[in-house]
Amino acid sequence: MDTILNKYSTVKESDVKVWFKTAEVNKFAKNGGVCVKYKDLQIAVFNFERRNKWYACQNLSPEKKENVLSRGMIGDDKGIPKVACPLHKKTFSLETGENLNGDLAPIATYPVKIEGNFVYIGFSE
Amino acid sequence: MKSILVIGNGMVGYKFCEKFVAKKTSENFKITVFGEEPRPAYDRVHLSEFFENGDAKALEMAPRSWYEENNIELITNERVTDIHRASKTITTINEKTFSYDYLVLATGSSAFVPSIKGVEKEGVFVYRTIEDLEGMMAYADQLKKTNPEAKAAVLGGGLLGLEAAKAVMDMGLEPHVVEFASKLMPRQLDTRGSSVLKNKLESMGIHIHLSKATNKILGENAITGMEFGEYDKINVDMLVVSAGIRPRDELGKTCGLEMGTRGGIVVNKKMQTSDPEIFAIGEVALYNNMIYGLVAPGYEMADVAVDQILGTSETLMTEDIDMSTKLKLIGVDVASFGEPFMPVEKGYSIIFENKTKDLYKRINVSHDGKKLLGGILIGDASDYNMFHQIYLNGLPIPEDAEELILGARGEGGSSFGSAMDIPDAAQVCSCESVTKGAICSSITEGGCNSLADVISKTKVTTGCGGCKPMVVDLVNETLKSLGKEVKETICEHFAYTRQELFGIIKVKQLKTFDEAIDTCGKGDGCEICKPLVASIFASLYNDTANKEEVIQDSNDKFLANIQRNGTYSVVPRIPGGEITPDKLIVIGQVGKKYNLYTKITGGQRIDLFGAQLNDLPAIWKELIDAGFESGHAYGKSLRTVKSCVGSSWCRYGMDDSVGFAIELENRYKGLRSPHKFKGGVSACIRECAEARGKDFGIIAVEGGWNLYVGGNGGATPRHAQLLAEQIDNETVIKYLDRFFMYYIRTAAPLMRTSTWLDKLEGGIEQLKKIVIDDSLNIVKELETEMQSLVDAYQCEWKQAIENDDMVSRFQHFVNSEATDDNIVFVPMREQKQPAAWN
Numbered sequence: 001m002d003t004i005l006n007k008y009s010t011v012k013e014s015d016v017k018v019w020f021k022t023a024e025v026n027k028f029a030k031n032g033g034v035c036v037k038y039k040d041l042q043i044a045v046f047n048f049e050r051r052n053k054w055y056a057c058q059n060l061s062p063e064k065k066e067n068v069l070s071r072g073m074i075g076d077d078k079g080i081p082k083v084a085c086p087l088h089k090k091t092f093s094l095e096t097g098e099n100l101n102g103d104l105a106p107i108a109t110y111p112v113k114i115e116g117n118f119v120y121i122g123f124s125e
Numbered sequence: 126m127k128s129i130l131v132i133g134n135g136m137v138g139y140k141f142c143e144k145f146v147a148k149k150t151s152e153n154f155k156i157t158v159f160g161e162e163p164r165p166a167y168d169r170v171h172l173s174e175f176f177e178n179g180d181a182k183a184l185e186m187a188p189r190s191w192y193e194e195n196n197i198e199l200i201t202n203e204r205v206t207d208i209h210r211a212s213k214t215i216t217t218i219n220e221k222t223f224s225y226d227y228l229v230l231a232t233g234s235s236a237f238v239p240s241i242k243g244v245e246k247e248g249v250f251v252y253r254t255i256e257d258l259e260g261m262m263a264y265a266d267q268l269k270k271t272n273p274e275a276k277a278a279v280l281g282g283g284l285l286g287l288e289a290a291k292a293v294m295d296m297g298l299e300p301h302v303v304e305f306a307s308k309l310m311p312r313q314l315d316t317r318g319s320s321v322l323k324n325k326l327e328s329m330g331i332h333i334h335l336s337k338a339t340n341k342i343l344g345e346n347a348i349t350g351m352e353f354g355e356y357d358k359i360n361v362d363m364l365v366v367s368a369g370i371r372p373r374d375e376l377g378k379t380c381g382l383e384m385g386t387r388g389g390i391v392v393n394k395k396m397q398t399s400d401p402e403i404f405a406i407g408e409v410a411l412y413n414n415m416i417y418g419l420v421a422p423g424y425e426m427a428d429v430a431v432d433q434i435l436g437t438s439e440t441l442m443t444e445d446i447d448m449s450t451k452l453k454l455i456g457v458d459v460a461s462f463g464e465p466f467m468p469v470e471k472g473y474s475i476i477f478e479n480k481t482k483d484l485y486k487r488i489n490v491s492h493d494g495k496k497l498l499g500g501i502l503i504g505d506a507s508d509y510n511m512f513h514q515i516y517l518n519g520l521p522i523p524e525d526a527e528e529l530i531l532g533a534r535g536e537g538g539s540s541f542g543s544a545m546d547i548p549d550a551a552q553v554c555s556c557e558s559v560t561k562g563a564i565c566s567s568i569t570e571g572g573c574n575s576l577a578d579v580i581s582k583t584k585v586t587t588g589c590g591g592c593k594p595m596v597v598d599l600v601n602e603t604l605k606s607l608g609k610e611v612k613e614t615i616c617e618h619f620a621y622t623r624q625e626l627f628g629i630i631k632v633k634q635l636k637t638f639d640e641a642i643d644t645c646g647k648g649d650g651c652e653i654c655k656p657l658v659a660s661i662f663a664s665l666y667n668d669t670a671n672k673e674e675v676i677q678d679s680n681d682k683f684l685a686n687i688q689r690n691g692t693y694s695v696v697p698r699i700p701g702g703e704i705t706p707d708k709l710i711v712i713g714q715v716g717k718k719y720n721l722y723t724k725i726t727g728g729q730r731i732d733l734f735g736a737q738l739n740d741l742p743a744i745w746k747e748l749i750d751a752g753f754e755s756g757h758a759y760g761k762s763l764r765t766v767k768s769c770v771g772s773s774w775c776r777y778g779m780d781d782s783v784g785f786a787i788e789l790e791n792r793y794k795g796l797r798s799p800h801k802f803k804g805g806v807s808a809c810i811r812e813c814a815e816a817r818g819k820d821f822g823i824i825a826v827e828g829g830w831n832l833y834v835g836g837n838g839g840a841t842p843r844h845a846q847l848l849a850e851q852i853d854n855e856t857v858i859k860y861l862d863r864f865f866m867y868y869i870r871t872a873a874p875l876m877r878t879s880t881w882l883d884k885l886e887g888g889i890e891q892l893k894k895i896v897i898d899d900s901l902n903i904v905k906e907l908e909t910e911m912q913s914l915v916d917a918y919q920c921e922w923k924q925a926i927e928n929d930d931m932v933s934r935f936q937h938f939v940n941s942e943a944t945d946d947n948i949v950f951v952p953m954r955e956q957k958q959p960a961a962w963n
Contacts, residue, residue: 004947023940027933032675034939042938042945050639050649060947063180066691067937067945071679071738075651078617084652086679086687091652103183 004065007041008058008108010097016111016122025117033083035059035070036121043110043121044070046094048081054112055094056121061085062104069107077101127154127226129434130215132205132376134160136169137407137423138231139186144431146195151435156197157223161204162254165189170420172258173292181255208380210400227402227434230377230390231427234370234408234418239280243342249364252279252289261365265296268362276301277363278351280339282309284452286367290331291455293365301332301361303339303351305368313450313461317478318501321485325457325504328483334359370418372409385411394441396430404430412442421555422446428558447517447555451502451509457483458506463499463516464489472498477530486530488512490522497522497529510595514547544598553599554592559585564596568603576600615874616653619646623799623874627661636662638676656681657874660761663797664869667914669921670760671931680759683935684922685741688734690948690959693741695721695733696758697748698794701768701786701806702729711751719744722956728765728803730756735957737944742932745922754794755922761875762797766790766804769813772825778808780825785854786814789823792858793865795918799872799881802865803837817845820878821864823857826850830857834864834892835882843879846889849897859908863896866907 022036028047036043042059059067064087072083074094081094092099097106111122129145131138142158145151160166167184175184182188192199204218214224236251238244250261268275277293279286282304294300302309308319309326323333334353343350343358352358377390383399385391389411396404396412406426408418417423425442432440449462467474467489477486488500497515502508512529515522522529547553549562567573567582579600580586586593614620619642621629626645635641641658642650650658655676662668670681680686685693697712712731716723719740721733736744745755758764768786772778786806793804805816806823816822822833822845829851836845849860872881885891894900925931937945949960 027939029675029934035937037938037941037943042947045939048649064689065947067947068687068691071682071687073652073655073675073679074649075618075655076649077651079648081649082651087691089652103185104180105182 004060005062005105008060010106010108011110011122011124013111013122015124017125018123019113019120020123022119022121025114025119028119031074033070033072033074035067038121038123041123042067042070044072044083045112045119045121046070046074046083048074048094051081053081054114054119055081055083056110056112057083057092057094057097058108060107061087061090062099062107063088063090128224129154129156129227129229130223130225131156131158131229131231132215133231133233133373133407133409134158134162134166134199134201135231135233135407136166136186136420137233137427138229139166140424141229141231141406141427141430142192142195142197143187144428145434146197148431148435148437150437154434158192158197158199159203159205159217160199160201162256163202164255165192165199165201167255169253172252172255173288173295175255175258184255205376208376208403210380210403213402225402227404229430229434230398230403230405230409231407232373232376232409234372234416236366237369237371238366239339239368241339241342243344243348244366246342246344247347248344248362249342249348249366252285252292252365252367258292261292261363262296264363265293265298269297272362274299275362276360277365278303278359278361279365279367280351281367281369282306282333282335283312283367283369284310284450284454287326287454289365289367290326293363294331294455298363299332300330301334301359302326303334303337303359305336305338307336309333309335310459310461313459313465314501314503315466315487317476318485318487318503321478321480321483321503322454322457322459324480325483326455329455331455370408370416372411372416374409377405377409385414389416392426394429395433396426396442397433404433406430413444413446415446417446417448419448419450422448424556425558449513449516449555451506451513458502458504458509460502460506460509461500462509462513463497465499465501467498472496475527475530488526488529490526494524494526495521497526507594510553510592511544514544514551514553514595518548518551520547544595545602553595554583554585557584557587559583561599564599565603568600569607574604574609615657616651618642618648618650618654621645623657623661624871626658627664627870630658630661631665636666638673650676652678653874656761660797660799660874663762664914667795667797667917669795669919669924671921671924671928674931674934678761683738683741684745684755684759684925685736686759688959690950691945692734692948692959693736693738694758695736695741695744695748696726696730696756697753698756698790699730699765700790700794701766701783703768703783703787708751708753711748711753715744715747718747720957722953722958726758726765729767730765732758735950735959737937737948738935739937739944741935742926746926749920749923749926754920757795760797761800762795762802763790763793764801764803766793766806767814767816767819768806769808769811771806771808775808777811778825779827780808780830782806782808782814782823782825785823785830785857788854789858789861792915793861795921796865796869796914798865798869800875800877802878818842819845821845821861829853832857832860835878835889837877837879839877841879845879846882848889848893860896862911863904863907864892866911867895867903 020038030049033044033046043056044059046055059070072086074083077100082091084091091101092107097109113120166186205215206218207216216222236253275298277298278301279289280303282302290300290302308316337353339351341352350360372389374390383391390405392405392410398405407423429440429442451460472491474489484504489498551561553561567579573579629645656678659676670677674682716733722735724732726732766786766789768782771782802820804821805814805819807814807816808825817833818836818838824831832849833845834848836843950957951960
């Protein structure tokens with residue numbers, strides 16, 4: 001089962017080799033999340049409108065290995081933007097992927113950019 | 126640079142490292158740790174949690190990177206085989222050699238396996254490491270495939286044995302506990318206490334066999350049973366041996382250290398063995414001729430050894446080691462402190478026992494009645510922390526000592542002082558050695574402002590966690606004494622209670638989350654305040670969950686209940702449980718078409734499980750076309766109004782319970798509230814609808830209906846209390862409207878009506894005054910508010926499938942029509958279930 005988890009690792013903006021074009025901006029719920037398919041990866045993308053920021057991370061919950069994080073609720077923990085997993089409300093920083101209310105392994109995060117009304121996610125391969 | 130080798134990377138070995146590197150003078154030492162297990166040290170005390178989450182990392186004391194950061198070399202999977210005292214070196218199984226200035230033996234213990242004939246058979250396990258657990262889980266899975274009713278025995282009815290029994294029960298095997306002594310937990314409990322515990326455990330499905338000496342394990346290759354006497358045996362398919370521990374002292378033996386006659390490496394008060402440069406700590410150390418199998422003394426030994434090696438202090442091991450312990454065994458509180466058994470020459474005992482509630486309390490008091498010497502608590506150990514402190518610090522006790530246990534009965538009140546009365550030097554957390562003074566001064570002088578701050582600063586509660594209730598009291602009291610408000614606020618974003626926020630939103634007519642947080646909150650919100658604000662909007666304006674779906678709890682967002690594997694369940698409303706054959710056929714057809722697992726719920730309706738997110742709109746379209754509506758099974762809202770068949774068929778029925786249940790369910794359907802709520806209507810006092818176990822229950826009597834409110838099932842079952850007698854249908858609805866609206870306005874988040882009624886000052890009598898006598902002069906307002914909510918009802922699933930934008934949120938991917946390919950089902954009893962979590 002760990003092999004699914006291993007598919008995801010954080011990509012820094014400087015390491016991006018592929019900017020993957022996903023969908024139009026208006027397909028992304030304001031202050032909510034949706035899931036994007038890239039090859040065999042599932043990426044949760046959040047349009048954090050209150051902060052005028054976009055975030056992307058793995059859709060896979062590291063706790064139960066289910067593809068559900070895009071369905072979680074976003075918010076902040078003392079200023080850190082976060083997502084809460086809908087299964088057991090484990091929360092993760094959208095900036096660093098760190099588990100904010102437990103000791104789970106961090107989740108992978110990916111850079112997002114908006115160009116010409118389209119949302120792009122950065123991958124290293 | 127001096128070299129310290131630590132042999133053993135268990136909890137105590139780890140604690141030695143942690144305490145060592147925390148000291149300033151530790152820089153001149155290099156620590157190397159050897160562990161024979163593949164992983165870094167983990168929390169063995171909470172081993173059974175590995176079943177619940179399967180997450181070995183969560184149990185780790187510290188990640189591997191911690192050792193690197195602190196310049197400690199951690200060598201796992203490497204057993205140390207010899208100590209050469211003359212050359213001050215050790216060798217490992219891979220024939221590597223290391224030299225030392227100081228050697229710390231923290232090799233711990235292994236499970237003691239008695240020499241019973243056949244104990245080597247397949248299916249016999251010990252309960253000690255994560256690997257043991259993995260082996261047990263794999264074997265249990267195999268067993269269940271061929272025999273769903275497989276049984277497992279645990280040999281040993283002590284602390285660890287009962288933990289192991291919970292583990293095998295969680296694996297889905299029928300648990301049996303076999304104990305040699307005539308009582309459970311023989312070291313901690315007296316005979317009466319043990320028998321209360323036994324009754325409780327048996328009622329939970331654990332079979333207990335006492336006074337059994339096992340003389341043979343039966344079976345050819347694999348275990349099939351255990352034989353006690355010639356005609357006395359039980360059939361079991363697996364056995365977990367948990368009959369005690371044996372110190373892992375072989376290294377000490379082979380290098381000629383002084384040993385105890387029954388094992389263990391002898392240490393003095395400095396934790397030194399007979400070789401002053403070799404220390405032994407934890408379960409391998411024999412101190413005062415005893416092996417201490419608890420974490421707290423092990424941690425204290427680590428502390429002593431650190432100070433002795435650094436030579437900075439004269440720290441010595443305590444003479445009398447406190448063996449008090451409190452734990453939750455399979456959901457049952459068990460605590461034992463000080464001297465649990467009382468020799469007559471030292472004092473007398475006061476015993477309270479309630480067999481119907483499985484409660485047992487015993488305290489032992491000195492002859493002069495001034496000192497608490499020890500005791501046992503079973504079923505309710507909420508007073509343990511206070512008793513333990515009184516015992517440890519020799520605090521005064523009430524003149525009438527029985528008040529200690531009798532006065533504390535009932536609603537959690539205590540007859541003795543607050544946690545603030547104990548002396549500053551009193552040790553509150555024995556795992557981490559944190560005193561009351563340290564906790565309080567972390568707030569008064571250390572700048573801590575909350576429980577979380579105190580925990581991260583002092584590490585209090587991070588060991589066994591037993592001290593948490595007392596720490597919460599101390600933190601709250603200290604904050605209060607500084608004039609800092611301790612209010613039950615919603616979260617960091619809203620500094621109000623739910624009731625206050627409800628009032629603000631209503632007065633200011635706030636309509637969106639952004640308006641609410643910008644007007645009276647701060648930050649961006651979170652998973653606590655967003656659904657709460659959504660629920661307040663729904664209660665004020667009867668918005669469906671489709672409005673601002675991003676602030677709805679995730680079940681509300683998708684109008685369905687998320688299940689174990691990320692699929693959803695579908696529950697159409699079946700008011701009062703009445704359904705036509707045609708509609709039943711539709712449910713059957715939908716279940717078949719979308720391959721759903723179907724089950725009748727406790728609320729007289731049908732749940733269809735395993736629907737993929739993207740199938741939900743199509744499933745609901747078919748149901749709605751056939752005349753169904755959302756059942757709101759996913760919402761904090763009305764679930765069902767259960768009914769018995771009533772006077773239309775039943776020869777005892779006194780009124781039309783089904784008709785009334787349907788009317789009420791249709792009236793309150795879709796209504797959002799602080800928590801879910803349920804109703805029931807019975808047509809006579811035989812109460813077949815179990816209405817008094819609901820938030821509201823209505824029972825037909827001569828001359829009308831009796832109306833009960835504030836009941837529930839769940840973890841704390843409560844019977845609803847009588848609000849009004851012999852009233853007609855119209856009056857029932859009037860009172861219910863008022864009751865609900867008042868509850869919705871004033872309850873805390875996620876508070877059921879029973880708890881709310883408990884907390885309402887004056888209880889049911891006060892509620893009668895408000896609802897019936899209109900003492901607050903608000904009933905007209907409440908009725909109007911309710912009527913406007915009822916009038917605004919619409920089926921939110923119908924609303925969702927008729928709007929393309931809303932339908933699009935049920936697509937798994939935004940950029941593909943594909944579905945989640947990670948979802949795996951396995952067959953189960955002619956249907957299916959999600960594959961197990963790994």
